[in-house]
Amino acid sequence: MLDVGCGNGxxxxxxxxxxxxxxxxxxxxxxxxxxxxxxxxxxxxxxxxRFDRGDAQVHPFPSGSFDVAISRFGxxxxxxxxxxFANIGRALRPGGRLAFxxxxxxxxxxxxxxxxxxxxxxVPRPDFARPGAPGMFSLADPARIGEVLTxxxxxxxxxxxxxxxxxxxxxxxxxxxxxxxxxPARFILDRVDQTTVGRALDAVTAALRPxxxxxxxxxxxxxxxxxxxxxxxx
Numbered sequence: 001m002l003d004v005g006c007g008n009g010x011x012x013x014x015x016x017x018x019x020x021x022x023x024x025x026x027x028x029x030x031x032x033x034x035x036x037x038x039x040x041x042x043x044x045x046x047x048x049x050r051f052d053r054g055d056a057q058v059h060p061f062p063s064g065s066f067d068v069a070i071s072r073f074g075x076x077x078x079x080x081x082x083x084x085f086a087n088i089g090r091a092l093r094p095g096g097r098l099a100f101x102x103x104x105x106x107x108x109x110x111x112x113x114x115x116x117x118x119x120x121x122x123v124p125r126p127d128f129a130r131p132g133a134p135g136m137f138s139l140a141d142p143a144r145i146g147e148v149l150t151x152x153x154x155x156x157x158x159x160x161x162x163x164x165x166x167x168x169x170x171x172x173x174x175x176x177x178x179x180x181x182x183x184p185a186r187f188i189l190d191r192v193d194q195t196t197v198g199r200a201l202d203a204v205t206a207a208l209r210p211x212x213x214x215x216x217x218x219x220x221x222x223x224x225x226x227x228x229x230x231x232x233x234x
Contacts, residue, residue, distance in 0.1 A: 001015050001019055001022060001023070001024045001025070001066060001067065001068045001069070001070065002024075002025050002027065002061070002066040002068070002069040002070070002088070002091060002092075003024060003026040003069075003070050003071065003074075004027060004056045004069060004070070004071040004074050004075055004088060004100070005027070005056065005071050005073070005074015005075060005077075006026030006027060006028045006033075006034075006037060006051065007028055007030065007033045007037070007074065008033050008036045008037050008040070009026050009033075009034075009036070009037025009038075009040060009041060009049075009051060011026075011070065011071075011072045012024050012025075012026035012037065012041070012049055012051070013037075013040065013041055013049065015070060016041070016046045016048050016049040017046070019048070020048065022048065022067070023048045023049070023050070024048060024049045024050075025049075025050050025051075025052060025066075026049070026050070026051045026052070027051075027052050027053070027054050027056055027059060028051070028053065028054075028074070029053065029054070030053075031053055034051045034052075034053055037051045038051050056075075056078075056084060056087065056088060057080065057083060057084035057087060058087060059087070061087070061088075061090065061091035062091070063090050063091065064090075064091070064092065064093040064094065064096075065091055065093075066091050066092050066093065067093060067096050067097070068092075068096060068097045068098075068099065069088050069091065069092055069096070069097075069098045069099075069100075070098075070099050071100035071101070072100070072101050073101055073102065073103065073223075074100075075100050075102060075139070076102050076103065076135065076136050076137070076138045076139050077135060077136070077138070078138075081138065081139070081148045081152075082148055082151045082152050083152075084152075085098075085148060085149055085152035085153075085154065086152040086153055088152075089152055089153050089154060089230050092230040093230070094230060094231065094232045094233065095229065095230065095231075095232040096229070097227065097228070097229055098149075098154060098226075098227065098228045098229070098230070099225070099226065099228075100225075100226050101162075101223045101224070101225055101226075102139040102140070102145070102223060102224050102226065103136055103137060103140060103221075103222070103223050103224075104140055104161065104222040104223055104224060105137065105140045105141075105222075106137060106140075108163075108220075108222035109220065109221055110219040110220040110221075111166055111168060111179070111219040111220070111221055112184065114204075114207050114208065114211070114219060115176070115179045115180070115185065115204045115207065115208075116185075117207070118200075118203040118204045118206070118207035119185075119188075119200040119203060119204060121203065122192070122196050122199050122200045122203065123188045123189070123192060123196070123200060124188075136183075136184065139224070139226075140224075142159040142224060145157065145159050145224060145226055146159070149226075149228050153231070154228035154229060154230060154231075155229055155230075155231050156227070156228060156229045157226070157227075157228040158226065158227045159224040159225070159226045160224065160226075160227075161222070161223075161224060161225075162222070162223050162224070162225045163220060163221065163223075164220075164221055165218040165219070165220060165221070166218060166219055166220070166221040167215070167216050167217070167218050168208075168217050168218070168219060169216055169217045170216050170217075171212055171216070171217065172205050172206075172208035172211070172212055172217060173205055174217070175208050175211075175216070175217035176201055176204040176205040176208055179204060180197075180200065180204060
Protein backbone atom coordinates (compact mmCIF):
# COMPACT_ATOMS: atom_id res chain seq x y z
CA MET A 1 0.00 0.00 0.00
CA LEU A 2 1.16 3.52 -0.81
CA ASP A 3 0.19 6.55 1.33
CA VAL A 4 0.63 9.76 -0.70
CA GLY A 5 1.36 12.95 1.26
CA CYS A 6 1.59 10.95 4.47
CA GLY A 7 2.79 13.81 6.71
CA ASN A 8 3.37 12.57 10.26
CA GLY A 9 2.24 9.12 9.18
CA UNK A 10 -1.01 8.57 11.05
CA UNK A 11 -2.85 7.10 8.07
CA UNK A 12 0.26 5.10 7.13
CA UNK A 13 0.35 3.51 10.57
CA UNK A 14 -3.38 2.80 10.49
CA UNK A 15 -2.95 1.13 7.11
CA UNK A 16 0.01 -0.91 8.38
CA UNK A 17 -2.12 -2.29 11.20
CA UNK A 18 -4.93 -3.19 8.81
CA UNK A 19 -2.51 -4.72 6.29
CA UNK A 20 -0.60 -6.79 8.83
CA UNK A 21 0.44 -9.31 6.16
CA UNK A 22 1.47 -6.59 3.74
CA UNK A 23 3.75 -3.54 3.66
CA UNK A 24 2.96 0.17 3.59
CA UNK A 25 5.09 2.99 2.18
CA UNK A 26 4.41 6.61 3.13
CA UNK A 27 5.78 9.35 0.91
CA UNK A 28 5.98 13.07 1.65
CA UNK A 29 8.12 16.11 0.89
CA UNK A 30 8.57 17.20 4.53
CA UNK A 31 11.71 15.79 6.15
CA UNK A 32 10.68 16.87 9.71
CA UNK A 33 7.28 15.20 9.34
CA UNK A 34 8.89 12.02 8.04
CA UNK A 35 11.28 11.98 11.00
CA UNK A 36 8.28 12.16 13.32
CA UNK A 37 6.50 9.46 11.32
CA UNK A 38 9.46 7.07 11.56
CA UNK A 39 9.87 7.68 15.29
CA UNK A 40 6.19 7.12 16.04
CA UNK A 41 6.07 3.95 13.94
CA UNK A 42 9.09 2.64 15.84
CA UNK A 43 7.46 3.46 19.17
CA UNK A 44 4.36 1.58 18.03
CA UNK A 45 6.45 -1.45 17.09
CA UNK A 46 5.35 -1.41 13.45
CA UNK A 47 7.81 -3.29 11.26
CA UNK A 48 5.79 -3.37 8.01
CA UNK A 49 5.98 0.35 7.27
CA ARG A 50 8.55 2.59 5.55
CA PHE A 51 8.68 6.35 4.98
CA ASP A 52 10.33 7.86 1.91
CA ARG A 53 10.96 11.48 1.08
CA GLY A 54 9.86 12.38 -2.43
CA ASP A 55 7.45 14.18 -4.71
CA ALA A 56 4.68 11.77 -5.72
CA GLN A 57 4.20 13.74 -8.94
CA VAL A 58 7.52 12.51 -10.34
CA HIS A 59 8.87 9.93 -7.87
CA PRO A 60 10.22 6.84 -9.70
CA PHE A 61 7.94 4.28 -8.08
CA PRO A 62 8.55 0.72 -9.28
CA SER A 63 5.87 -0.05 -11.84
CA GLY A 64 2.97 -2.13 -10.57
CA SER A 65 4.42 -2.43 -7.07
CA PHE A 66 1.35 -1.48 -5.00
CA ASP A 67 -2.11 -2.97 -4.61
CA VAL A 68 -3.64 0.21 -3.17
CA ALA A 69 -2.77 3.92 -3.01
CA ILE A 70 -4.40 6.12 -0.38
CA SER A 71 -4.21 9.76 0.67
CA ARG A 72 -5.87 11.91 3.31
CA PHE A 73 -5.87 15.49 2.04
CA GLY A 74 -2.41 15.09 0.52
CA UNK A 75 -3.22 15.15 -3.19
CA UNK A 76 -4.78 18.58 -3.82
CA UNK A 77 -1.51 20.43 -4.32
CA UNK A 78 -0.11 18.91 -7.52
CA UNK A 79 1.11 21.41 -10.11
CA UNK A 80 0.05 19.00 -12.86
CA UNK A 81 -2.60 16.71 -11.32
CA UNK A 82 -3.10 14.59 -14.44
CA UNK A 83 0.61 13.79 -14.68
CA UNK A 84 0.78 13.20 -10.92
CA PHE A 85 -2.11 10.76 -10.82
CA ALA A 86 -0.78 9.02 -13.92
CA ASN A 87 2.51 8.50 -12.06
CA ILE A 88 0.66 7.11 -9.04
CA GLY A 89 -1.40 4.92 -11.36
CA ARG A 90 1.73 3.39 -12.89
CA ALA A 91 2.82 2.44 -9.37
CA LEU A 92 -0.34 0.36 -8.98
CA ARG A 93 -0.72 -3.15 -10.33
CA PRO A 94 -3.37 -3.59 -13.05
CA GLY A 95 -6.69 -3.60 -11.21
CA GLY A 96 -5.12 -1.77 -8.26
CA ARG A 97 -7.24 0.70 -6.31
CA LEU A 98 -6.92 4.38 -5.47
CA ALA A 99 -8.79 5.93 -2.52
CA PHE A 100 -8.36 9.43 -1.17
CA UNK A 101 -10.01 12.30 0.67
CA UNK A 102 -10.03 15.83 -0.77
CA UNK A 103 -11.81 18.86 0.61
CA UNK A 104 -15.17 20.07 -0.70
CA UNK A 105 -15.94 23.71 -1.46
CA UNK A 106 -15.01 26.17 1.27
CA UNK A 107 -18.69 27.04 1.85
CA UNK A 108 -19.30 23.45 3.02
CA UNK A 109 -16.52 23.57 5.63
CA UNK A 110 -17.42 25.47 8.80
CA UNK A 111 -13.87 25.04 10.09
CA UNK A 112 -12.85 27.44 7.31
CA UNK A 113 -15.97 29.59 6.99
CA UNK A 114 -16.12 30.55 10.68
CA UNK A 115 -12.52 31.74 11.16
CA UNK A 116 -12.13 33.38 7.76
CA UNK A 117 -15.46 35.18 8.08
CA UNK A 118 -14.32 36.50 11.45
CA UNK A 119 -11.01 37.67 9.98
CA UNK A 120 -12.59 39.34 6.94
CA UNK A 121 -12.37 42.80 8.50
CA UNK A 122 -8.59 42.42 8.79
CA VAL A 123 -7.43 40.25 5.91
CA PRO A 124 -8.60 39.73 2.31
CA ARG A 125 -10.39 36.61 1.12
CA PRO A 126 -7.63 34.09 0.35
CA ASP A 127 -6.87 33.22 -3.27
CA PHE A 128 -6.79 29.53 -2.40
CA ALA A 129 -10.57 29.62 -2.00
CA ARG A 130 -11.09 29.70 -5.78
CA PRO A 131 -12.31 26.26 -6.98
CA GLY A 132 -9.92 24.74 -9.49
CA ALA A 133 -7.00 26.94 -8.45
CA PRO A 134 -3.80 25.18 -7.38
CA GLY A 135 -4.06 24.31 -3.70
CA MET A 136 -6.44 22.79 -1.22
CA PHE A 137 -9.58 23.40 -3.33
CA SER A 138 -8.17 22.18 -6.64
CA LEU A 139 -10.39 19.07 -6.49
CA ALA A 140 -13.41 20.58 -4.75
CA ASP A 141 -15.57 20.05 -7.87
CA PRO A 142 -16.50 16.36 -8.36
CA ALA A 143 -16.68 16.90 -12.13
CA ARG A 144 -13.07 18.09 -12.02
CA ILE A 145 -12.11 14.98 -10.03
CA GLY A 146 -13.59 12.75 -12.71
CA GLU A 147 -11.92 14.70 -15.50
CA VAL A 148 -8.48 14.57 -13.89
CA LEU A 149 -8.54 10.89 -12.91
CA THR A 150 -10.00 9.73 -16.21
CA UNK A 151 -7.35 11.70 -18.09
CA UNK A 152 -4.72 10.10 -15.84
CA UNK A 153 -5.88 6.63 -16.92
CA UNK A 154 -8.18 5.60 -14.05
CA UNK A 155 -11.63 4.10 -14.40
CA UNK A 156 -14.66 3.65 -12.13
CA UNK A 157 -14.03 7.09 -10.60
CA UNK A 158 -16.52 7.58 -7.76
CA UNK A 159 -16.61 10.70 -5.54
CA UNK A 160 -18.79 10.24 -2.44
CA UNK A 161 -19.69 13.21 -0.23
CA UNK A 162 -18.79 12.77 3.43
CA UNK A 163 -19.22 15.09 6.42
CA UNK A 164 -18.08 14.90 10.02
CA UNK A 165 -17.73 17.18 13.05
CA UNK A 166 -14.05 17.95 13.55
CA UNK A 167 -12.45 18.68 16.92
CA UNK A 168 -10.22 21.77 16.96
CA UNK A 169 -9.52 22.47 20.60
CA UNK A 170 -10.56 22.28 24.25
CA UNK A 171 -12.25 25.68 24.10
CA UNK A 172 -12.48 28.73 21.85
CA UNK A 173 -9.06 30.08 22.85
CA UNK A 174 -7.37 26.75 22.17
CA UNK A 175 -9.20 26.24 18.86
CA UNK A 176 -8.47 29.77 17.64
CA UNK A 177 -4.77 29.33 18.37
CA UNK A 178 -4.75 26.04 16.48
CA UNK A 179 -6.71 27.30 13.46
CA UNK A 180 -4.65 30.47 13.07
CA UNK A 181 -1.48 28.37 13.08
CA UNK A 182 -2.79 25.96 10.47
CA UNK A 183 -1.64 26.14 6.86
CA PRO A 184 -4.61 28.03 5.37
CA ALA A 185 -4.51 30.79 8.00
CA ARG A 186 -0.72 31.09 8.02
CA PHE A 187 -0.86 31.56 4.23
CA ILE A 188 -2.65 34.85 4.92
CA LEU A 189 -1.38 35.95 8.32
CA ASP A 190 2.31 35.62 7.48
CA ARG A 191 1.75 38.55 5.11
CA VAL A 192 0.36 41.00 7.69
CA ASP A 193 1.75 42.74 10.77
CA GLN A 194 1.49 41.38 14.30
CA THR A 195 -1.12 43.94 15.36
CA THR A 196 -3.40 42.63 12.63
CA VAL A 197 -2.66 39.05 13.66
CA GLY A 198 -3.70 39.88 17.24
CA ARG A 199 -6.96 41.44 16.11
CA ALA A 200 -7.68 38.48 13.88
CA LEU A 201 -7.03 36.09 16.78
CA ASP A 202 -9.45 37.99 19.02
CA ALA A 203 -12.12 37.98 16.31
CA VAL A 204 -11.76 34.25 15.62
CA THR A 205 -11.84 33.41 19.33
CA ALA A 206 -15.10 35.32 19.73
CA ALA A 207 -16.60 33.62 16.66
CA LEU A 208 -15.76 30.18 18.07
CA ARG A 209 -17.43 30.72 21.47
CA PRO A 210 -20.84 29.47 20.27
CA UNK A 211 -19.22 26.20 19.16
CA UNK A 212 -17.83 25.32 22.59
CA UNK A 213 -19.23 22.15 24.10
CA UNK A 214 -18.41 19.51 26.72
CA UNK A 215 -16.20 17.71 24.18
CA UNK A 216 -14.43 20.84 22.98
CA UNK A 217 -14.89 23.00 19.88
CA UNK A 218 -16.28 21.03 16.94
CA UNK A 219 -16.88 22.38 13.44
CA UNK A 220 -18.27 20.68 10.34
CA UNK A 221 -15.83 19.35 7.78
CA UNK A 222 -16.93 18.24 4.31
CA UNK A 223 -14.86 16.19 1.89
CA UNK A 224 -15.03 13.91 -1.12
CA UNK A 225 -14.11 10.28 -0.55
CA UNK A 226 -12.88 9.29 -3.98
CA UNK A 227 -12.28 5.77 -5.25
CA UNK A 228 -10.92 4.72 -8.63
CA UNK A 229 -9.23 1.76 -10.28
CA UNK A 230 -6.30 1.24 -12.58
CA UNK A 231 -7.61 -0.71 -15.60
CA UNK A 232 -6.59 -4.35 -15.64
CA UNK A 233 -5.31 -3.93 -19.15
CA UNK A 234 -3.46 -0.71 -18.28
